[in-house]
Amino acid sequence: MPHAAKNTELQTLIALTAQGDKPAFYQLYTACSSYLNGVAIRIVGTEDASNDVLQDAFVQIWNNAQQYNPSLAQPLTWLTSIVRYRALDRLAKDKRRAQTFVHAEEEATCDNGPWATLLKEQYKHQLHHCLSQLNDNQASSVKMAYLQGYSREEIAEHLGTKINTVKSWLRRAQEKLKQCLIQYV
Amino acid sequence: MLNSIRLNQYCHKQCNALAFEYATGQLRGLKKTFFSLLLEHSAHAQQHVSFWQEQLIALNASTPELAPQTRTWQAIAHSTQQARTLRPGQVSPKYWLAPAATGALAASIIMALILLPLTPAPAPKADYFAVLSDAQGGALVTATSFGESKPGQGNHLLIDWQTLADTSPPQPAEGNLQLWAKSKRDQQVRSIAVLDRTQMQEDSTLVLSPAQWRLVTDAHSLIITLEEAGGSAIGEPSERILARGPCIRLKEALL
Structure with a gap:
């Protein structure tokens, strides 16, 4: 799916979520949760913590979907930012890190998932x-x-x-x- | 109006760097609290943060996906179900009269009371802000005061040396730096604190006594001078002024 169509799909799901549409919210979760969980675990280091972060983030997405403004941010940027800031909050709260260090150079070969394509196309x-x-x-x-x-x-x-x-x-x-x-x- | 202009001038010079720190997660503590406040009110600050968020997200193209645990959606569904029943304007008033719903409400209140201690303490609120510039007009340090978020927590003054501008905090070979407040009430200059070496680093925080807090809240401007070791012996600032700048009440500047 071209990135414009994927963006439109995400925008629509966020708009429906803002109206309290639970199936749309679940669809949004199904579409992005694996990618966003991947973002979270790189910061917080453990699967339990990343799932907690994902939970907090999606509750925030549900509550704040009305505030999403497509003219200010791409939908995936908005979703990713919420997860990242919740993950950083979690890190500050725990005051410790459980992950092992991965050197930045080693990550370049890792490329999977549909969102990687979107991100690369988009930018x-x-x-x-x-x-x-x-x-x-x-x-x-x-x-x-x-x-x-x-x-x-x-x-x-x-x-x-x-x-x-x-x-x-x-x-x-x-x-x-x-x-x-x-x-x- | 003047205060808003001063804050915008500060943002014009510093917001891009602060937004980068915010977006990369480098901004922490009281400095983050202050910038978050600025973000709520300044479209300029929001644009800078949006720029960096939009650009840096491409780094995640190499982030491996990880399927979430089953319990995560269940917990989200549970939380959002509760949140939805509490959303204003979406629930019929009749609902609240139903006995079963009343029971559910009581259970929710009990749960809320149980969970209340687990919620994070409210962040301290930024009240006053000053950009102190050197004789050449270059911003050398910003000072932001934070009122206590709950009784007993104390008031704080965040002293942020502008190392972003490639100016290392001054480290006098001998003597101390001293922070002063010029009163807007009687124009007198009074000492707030003698700064030790730990307070001459980026993002250092002073815990203010009630007397020091009153000096800050009454300040027309803040001044930093170089004094002899231990601070000015005569209780007045020396002529060796390192930086000075007007004190802004954020509530007025952010209107």
Whole structure:
């Protein structure tokens, strides 16, 4: 299914959910829960915790579906953001991490699921092109922070450097990415 | 109006960097609380966050999917069923009169009372905000006060050195930095605190006594000076002013 049709389908399901349509809400859950659970487990590290996060997120989606504005965010971005922020909250609440570290470079070969196709089509490799302009440390820091919810302290520990150095890498990464990505907007 | 302009100026300079930190999950603690407040009111801040969320999501293209456990949907269905019965405007008033429903309501209240202690404590509320600039007009530090979210928790002042602008927090070889409040009531300058080295790092937090809190809430502006070790002996700021800036009441600025 082309990404525009998939986006429309998700938008429709969110709109119906906003009206209290339970079958549509279940359809939305069925369509995205495996992808969103995958997003959550990379941050919280255990299956039990990721399922808790998914539960909290979908209750929030049910309650806040009326607030979704398609002109501000793509539907998958909205759903993913809710899950990510709930996962980060869970991480802060637990104050510890149960996952083992996966180096950012090792994840590039992993590519499955229908949403990967949508994400790649939607963004046409623009982020990957811009990430390739960063040095390895800057790119790894961004990926560890976004994908695994690592704090600056944790990134510094894993990359064997100082926190201030990580701050500097992330700051430079933000500046370079903005400069590169803005041309696509 | 002036306060709104000042806050917008701050956002114009800092919101992109803060939005990136927010979207990547780097923004934590009181700094996150403050930015979340800004997000609720500032379309500019929202646009920056939307930009980064929309761009960074492509990183998830390589995220492996994982089927959720069966119990997850059951728990969601259970929670949303309860939430729906409580949604205003969707339930007939007659429903509440039915004896069975009354019993269900009582059970819900008992469950709510049981679960209440498990809900997170309310986040502290940001009240006052100041951008302190150096003599050249460059933002050096922001100070945000947070009123206590519940009695006994205390008031806090988040001191955030603007390392984003590539200016490391000043570390005087000798002496201390001192934070002052200039009163909007009588224009007098009074000391809030002498800053130690731990408070000269990014995102440091001062716990304010009631007296210090009153100084902040009455402040027209905040000033940071370089003083001798232990702080000014005469109770007045020296002429070595590192940064100063007006204090904004967020409630007014965010209207």
